[in-house]
Amino acid sequence: MxxxxxxxxxxxxxxxxxxxxxxxxxxxxxxxxxxxxxxxxxxxxxxxxxxxxxxxxxxxxxxxxxxxxxxxxxxxxxxxxxxxxxxxxxxxxxxxxxxxxxxxxxxxxxxxxxxxxxxxxxxxxxYPEDSAGAIMTTEYASLPENITVAQALERLRQQAPDSEIISYIYVVDEGRRLQGIVSLRELIFTRPARPLSEITNRDVISVRVDDDQEFVAQQMARFDFIAIPVVDHQNQLVGIVTHDDAIDIMQEEATEDTYRLAAVEPLEDSYLSTPLKTVIQKRVGWLIFLLVPSFLAAKVLEHFEGVSDRFEWLVLFIPLILASGGNAGSQSATLIIRAMALESNIQREELRALLHKELQLGLLLGSMLSVISFLVSWAFTSQLIQASVVGLAVFLVVLMGISAGGMLPMGFRKLGMDPALMSNPFITALVDILGLIIYFQVALYLVG
Amino acid sequence: MxxxxxxxxxxxxxxxxxxxxxxxxxxxxxxxxxxxxxxxxxxxxxxxxxxxxxxxxxxxxxxxxxxxxxxxxxxxxxxxxxxxxxxxxxxxxxxxxxxxxxxxxxxxxxxxxxxxxxxxxxxxxxYPEDSAGAIMTTEYASLPENITVAQALERLRQQAPDSEIISYIYVVDEGRRLQGIVSLRELIFTRPARPLSEITNRDVISVRVDDDQEFVAQQMARFDFIAIPVVDHQNQLVGIVTHDDAIDIMQEEATEDTYRLAAVEPLEDSYLSTPLKTVIQKRVGWLIFLLVPSFLAAKVLEHFEGVSDRFEWLVLFIPLILASGGNAGSQSATLIIRAMALESNIQREELRALLHKELQLGLLLGSMLSVISFLVSWAFTSQLIQASVVGLAVFLVVLMGISAGGMLPMGFRKLGMDPALMSNPFITALVDILGLIIYFQVALYLVG
Incomplete structure (x- = not known):
């Protein structure tokens, strides 16, 4: 710069x-x-x-x-x-x-x-943090209804220096209740003697002071607004949120979701300016929590110790099985979590369609990876039966990973929780446990 | 809705x-x-x-x-x-x-x-896709320099219906070269006989028609602009980019980064409206590519087969070792990739400071996870020596994972590539290979 x-x-x-x-x-x-x-x-x-x-x-x-x-x-x-x-x-x-x-x-x-x-x-x-009230500014231009355009311009001349944006001017009644909106452009290009009420657009979209900041930003993006008025429970105008805040909120929310997907608790400031101690607090909780499924995976392996003793080659492909399912599952979870973040008004039928799509993807991607894994592991071990175990297990684990990655974030959302809490490491951890069970069962079924 | x-x-x-x-x-x-x-x-x-x-x-x-x-x-x-x-x-x-x-x-x-x-x-x-030229609109208000404020308002009255935003009006010379900017507010509140040139702000920030859309959005966010003028190589005004486009671009770029982090190629449309075939194309390439490190991991396991035969309990903790390193590494990669996306003008010293921070985090988080893993695996196996192997390996693998997660995106950036290509599954795959080597070497050193 x-x-x-x-x-x-x-x-x-x-x-x-x-x-x-x-x-x-x-x-x-x-x-x-x-x-x-x-x-x-x-x-x-x-x-x-x-x-x-x-x-x-x-x-x-x-x-x-x-x-x-x-x-x-x-x-x-x-x-x-x-x-x-x-x-x-x-x-x-x-x-x-x-x-x-x-x-x-x-x-x-x-x-x-x-x-x-x-x-x-x-x-x-x-106002509570992350509410419209906490991010709004009180510097806006407002006018009473019962004046003329000329009087309106004269009043603006007086209050304008204090108003952050005057592209829109808000029209209020005696009780400061929001009645409508006038653009500065209309004000200038209208005959000065005309009453302000005649050019006031009364179909105005506003947000409530306790609305969540993410909703506010989405409304602004939806209507391409430069600013949106904020009203209290009596519909009194209390502030406006401006376009620059909308950008900041969108960035903040996108960053939060990205962090959550990687099992990092959201930071208040940029990563650069966050002190080491805070970073550790935001990371260590999830890392420790994620040890739990890893120990469960150890329990699973212990349970199947007899099988892996008899067929030592099974161990070689554990990373392959786990990675295939985990990667495919993370992809699905990420796509679905981002879709839900971008379209707040996503409908039940659309979710069902998404889930249906994930299942199809699970079958198709599972088949493709299965064929490749089968061929490569055949080349690797020169044993048809071993390659079959790997191929079939990859198919089932990828199908299971994609189903889990698709369904778990939706389930979280249904429970009223942030779907992004269903982080990719967590999905991967679940896939690890189930994947090992599937793998050894397939082995038992085919060779045991 | x-x-x-x-x-x-x-x-x-x-x-x-x-x-x-x-x-x-x-x-x-x-x-x-x-x-x-x-x-x-x-x-x-x-x-x-x-x-x-x-x-x-x-x-x-x-x-x-x-x-x-x-x-x-x-x-x-x-x-x-x-x-x-x-x-x-x-x-x-x-x-x-x-x-x-x-x-x-x-x-x-x-x-x-x-x-x-x-x-x-x-x-x-x-104009090339994703350039300022491709996203700009040609509906803006412009005025010549050599007129008065009254004439300016009269001209705006004629061209205004066609202009998307007239909060700012652009002042150009006879060759349509951008000379400065006037706000509608100033225009209204200035004496009508005053020459326009007197109230023109000549210190105007513009973007070039071939600038990347991400840069354009960042400039708008940086200066809190409602619109930014776009000029060609002769500094001729050719369009403007408006605040609603900036929001769309920011969302698009954040979505792309999130997808890349999960090893999904960016989609052109929303996930909901993307056909199955396209989704497969965007997902399967990475999934197949990620099989390669998994087969390398199999090779590593084959190499250490002698060790795992002698000490069968080693196999039990493979998922734990791999998950710890992978999770910690993904966290680091995500934090650093997002930091680089948000601050385009990040400096070399800042990157060095970040890297230093990651190393400290590696040591500290590695120690914490190591102690916990040691204690739990001790309870699990009742063998002090086995727990020591697990504890030490977790420490080293977490340290390695965090170093890789921190350094690889920076390396990609240095090579002029998108750091987000260094996806979390890829980091995890690398950690898998190196993690297995570290684990078995630790075992050989402590028990072998």
């Missing part, structure tokens, strides 16, 4: 204590770019740079820093300037930060802020 | 051949909702519904249908109405559809369209 090439220049300006130079440097770049450069510096230095800028620019740049760094920097700023910085931040970014800070620290800061900001913060902090 | 509750009503209207009723039905709902209802119907019926609507509404609804269904429906519409429908579609959605249709069919349709649309289509079709 070209921003990083500018880091040395900024270092020189800092070393020379050239305050005007630093301010000019920051004003010349996009806040997102400045933030990327600052991400390379330690907290004290970041704050030295930011304090050269005007309050608004300061907040703009600060908001683009990763949250863990924001929290670090907050620790080195004195209460006075810190409360000012937080006052200037966008309501949603501000609450993200405050909800991660120590409660005591927050309580120290709040009295230093203006009454309006303070109550806004307290309200946003009160 | 509440839309589906309305399907029976629509069916009744269709059965009664109530054209006005169907039109009213479609006009009353959001196009996205109508499309969800239509997704339940067969192509002939969908077209019967759409042909009741006005041309613009027709196109709006059609655009929200999934691409495979669009292609099916296109097959049942006659050339005349079809070319009209395609003319009305947004340029980016239109090109998505045409690029998936038979070339002959497209060549039949093009002569029926207006000259301007035709050349627009030919141009957009010429």
């Amino acid at each position: 070209y921003g990083r090439l500018l880091l040395p220049e900024l270092q020189v300006l800092l070393a020379e204590n050239d305050i005007a130079g630093v301010k000019e440097f920051c004003d010349a770049l996009y806040p997102a770019v400045t933030a990327e450069i600052l991400a390379e510096l330690e907290s004290q230095k970041v704050w030295r740079v930011l304090s050269c800028c005007e309050a608004q620019k300061q907040a703009e740049i600060f908001q683009f820093l990763p949250l863990p760094q924001q929290i670090e920097i907050v620790g080195v700023i004195e209460r006075g300037p810190l409360s000012k910085l937080i006052e200037e931040m966008a309501p949603d970014d501000r609450v993200d930060l405050l909800s991660r800070m120590d409660d005591e620290h927050v309580e120290e800061l709040l009295p230093l802020m203006a009454q309006a900001e303070r109550s806004d913060i307290r309200k946003l902090l009160s | 509440y839309g589906r509750l309305l399907l029976p009503e629509l069916q009744v209207l269709l059965a009664e051949n109530d054209i006005a009723g169907v039109k009213e039905f479609c006009d009353a709902l959001y196009p996205a909702v109508t499309a969800e209802i239509l997704a339940e119907l067969e192509s002939q019926k969908v077209w019967r519904v759409l042909s009741c609507c006005e041309a613009q509404k027709q196109a709006e609804i059609f655009q929200f249908l999934p691409l495979p269904q669009q292609i099916e429906i296109v097959g049942v519409i006659e050339r005349g109405p079809l070319s009209k429908l395609i003319e009305e579609m947004a340029p980016d959605d239109r090109v998505d559809l045409l690029s998936r249709m038979d070339d002959e069919h497209v060549e039949e349709l093009l002569p029926l369209m207006a000259q301007a649309e035709r050349s627009d289509i030919r141009k957009l079709l010429s």
